[in-house]
Amino acid sequence: MELMKMGYNVSDELIGTFAPIILYWAYSGIYVMLGSLENYRLHTKKDEDEKNLVPKLDVVKGVLLQQAVQSIVATILFAVTGSDESAQAQQTSLVVLIRQFFVAMMVLDTWQYFMHRYMHHNKFLYKYIHSQHHRLIVPYAYGALYNHPVEGLLLDTIGGALSFLISGMSPRTSIFFFSFATLKTVDDHCGLWLPGNLFHLFFRNNSAYHDIHHQLYGNKYNFSQPFFVMWDRILGTYMPYSLEKRVGGGVEARPTKECKDN
Template identity: 40%
Template sequence: MWTDEMLALWVPIAIYWIQCSFFEILMRLKIPFFEKYRIHSSKERSNRNRVPFTKVLYMVALQHILQFAFGYFLLKVEDPATRTSKTDLAIQKTASFLFSYGLTNTTIASYVSWMIHQMVIPALQFVTAMFMIDTHQYFLHRLGHTSKFLYKHFHSYHHRLYVPYAFGSLYNHPVEGFFLDTLGAGLAYELTGMSPRLGLILFTFSNLKTINDHCGYNFPWDPLNVCFGNNGEYHDIHHQPWGIKKNFSQPFFTFWDRKLGTEFDSKDLEKRKSAKIN
């Protein structure tokens, strides 16, 4: 029986390889229906990218090994029965508090308390963690571009992929991969105090979102594209020479780009299209 802590370590990694394999097969099959939603052609991918596919797989595997090792020491295994007892006690205390402050129906007080601890608090933890990951990645990512030293020795690795694809989502220098992705998610998990099970959901969702940002497709029906403005097309701009100083936000929202003036907005895009026509 896998503990929630161990599941939080290996399930996101397994899903990363499964989801990336799906997109890689899709690209190689070149099915006409899906090709019309592809951002770059196969020829562009092979001609413009500066790192072989096998090297990308190797570096991603290395990052996942480091990620697993870091998580192994970060996640403290707790007996499920002890965790359940703590949650039940917290629910009882909150119910008693609600009862003493006017919610005199014990059944309703217990239900409201259960909702607070099982639904409201986890939702707030999850959204807060997303905000923390975005903030951590935006400022480190932007620093990786503004510092010539950091770009040359670390962040330029990721930008060897001018045509992003799914497996390249976590193609980074190992040091940058640790500080940008692994450490950011770990800090969000620790500081929000979420449970290992919620951490499993967060890490998996973060992986899926990162893959979506680099997958090379922009499907209009994709729920992640519908719910988030930060998608494959948005991040692809950042991988182009003409957009490399824009769209630093990743992996969820775009608000830091909008607030700090680094978003490649519709006006910029129209100017580029106009310049190409002229």
């Protein structure tokens, strides 16, 4: 992609590698600033500071490590697949773009659901790998990619590579897809329920849905991420919830009575 006004030639591959990382921290930063809005928080700021089992500096370090690995894998993937100019020209077709986005979303959701669920049910993987992410009992935006490095590789990096390869998208298209997926993942962990949030309007898989999963009672439910809730519904791991006002301000996602009784 040529940035003519700046006089630079920046490749689609380079933008596709680093744009999601930049957006991750920029979008997370917005939610950090909005975190003082107690009336829209799913947990209090006090709970965020006291209930989580990992210092925020360690979370930042863990996320940066995962993003470094993702950058290396993306660079290798782009180098191996190469750049087909005629294929890129074809991507201007809206129908092709929609198809590739949908296929990539389905592949990523399917991979992450089954890997995520397996990491919860396999005691070894949960204890030594996935439990690291669940040190964030009260999720917040920039903790979205705080995982054990092995989980980051298996769940996110390989899942992203598969969605790229199977969908057949070009590096240019991948810029938009992975940027979108990154924003969605950050939003799911933001810990806020803001009115007018477009992600909440178009996706049932949202910050409240994923917050349920981070609580002890929802540990074996709501595995789906980052887009749809399809696999949870089909395979019986969907935990319905309601949003209720919390005493002292804010809202809380609570499982329905029927689910509690089961």
